[in-house]
Amino acid sequence: MATSKCLSMLTIKADLCHNDDELIKLNIGGYCYTTKRSTINDNVDEQSYLALLIRKQTKTLYGEYFIDRDGKYFRYILNYFREKTLLLPENFTELKQLLSEVQFYGIDRLKNDIENRLNRTNEQNLCLQSGLHLTLISKLNPKKTIVKLIGPLKLLSIFPIQFIGEDFLRIISSFSHPKNILCQLTFPFDEKLISCQPFDQLQRFVLTKQARKMGLIVSYCDDYFYIPTEREIVSRDELAQLFFKKYNGKIVKTNVTHDDPCVLVENWLLSKQSDEIDSNSSIQANVL
Structure with missing residues (x-):
């Protein structure tokens, strides 16, 4: 013991x-x-x-x-x-x-x-997976003008547009899968318009039919339709700043094309889901 x-x-x-x-x-x-x-x-x-x-x-x-x-x-x-x-x-x-x-x-x-x-x-x-993917093509000139913007139709709601454009997007957003409707946007700098051409025949038929119904201009050869904007399209740098600051944008990939060394191609991801992009029921017109 x-x-x-x-x-x-x-x-x-x-x-x-x-x-x-x-x-x-x-x-x-x-x-x-x-x-x-x-x-x-x-x-x-x-x-x-x-x-x-x-x-x-x-x-x-x-x-x-x-x-x-x-x-x-x-x-x-x-x-x-x-x-x-x-x-x-x-x-x-x-x-x-x-x-x-x-x-x-x-x-x-x-x-x-x-x-x-x-x-x-x-x-x-x-x-990030549910973010907004898009491709931005710009001219490498002093003004850094935008040539094309390729992405879902809801991307249009980023730009301030006139009432007829708002009505068009509001109607389109009531479709079954509005987020899956893809458009290729070109930006004429001499007009306050966004020209849009859907990628496939079904999208083209649905969108151009609605555009004609509302009196939006539609080209009969390529079925482009035009969304009137409230101001000229911004430059590449202005749009990039908007993507960075408001939508937590990230450049996933960037390159200068081989065919035209004066063209910059950027793949973007907007990961911050804002009311302007994510809403299917309302369109905000005062982003810029």
Whole structure:
């Protein structure tokens, strides 16, 4: 009985002898880290893997504690202990791998932070997938004039248009799948018009029939129809600024065409779904 008490007292004294400022060396899958004992103890439960490791497990020949895990992710865990917040590189794409490591070590607070960030990332990805894709073709002249803009019909609602144009878009938006109606827009700079030519015969039939019905000009050779605007079409730079600032626009791809070195082709993604673009029931005319 006396021997048992003595052993218990020795264990307690051994634990008390651990200095919080003692440097702890960790070898995690070949990655070596050094930190204070207190940095670990202050951030994990006393029964967690790391706490038990530095309290009980024998060190290696080199005075390290070895853990057979992917060591490159532990830097973020250690920084979390030090800064009390999750700090990751701007384009970090390995949240799931980091979460797996955190779950192994049993760090619940950090696990919750990573899961919340994963949820936000998934929401952002869904937003990008449902964003508005378009192609902008511009002349590389001093005025940087727009030649064509190719995208869904709802893209037209970005521009301030006259009442007949608003009525046309409002009617078109009541169709079954207005977001799937694609148009190719050309911009005559001597008129306050947007000329539009649908891509396929079905779209052309539906849109031009409605355009004729409303008195919009339709070409009989190519079935172009024209949406009157309230001002001249903006330059490429003005439109790009609108895309950047109002719609969280991103240029996905850009190149100068081989056929004409004076033509710039840009593929855009507008990921911020605004009322002007996303609404099927109303058209805003005061964007610009």
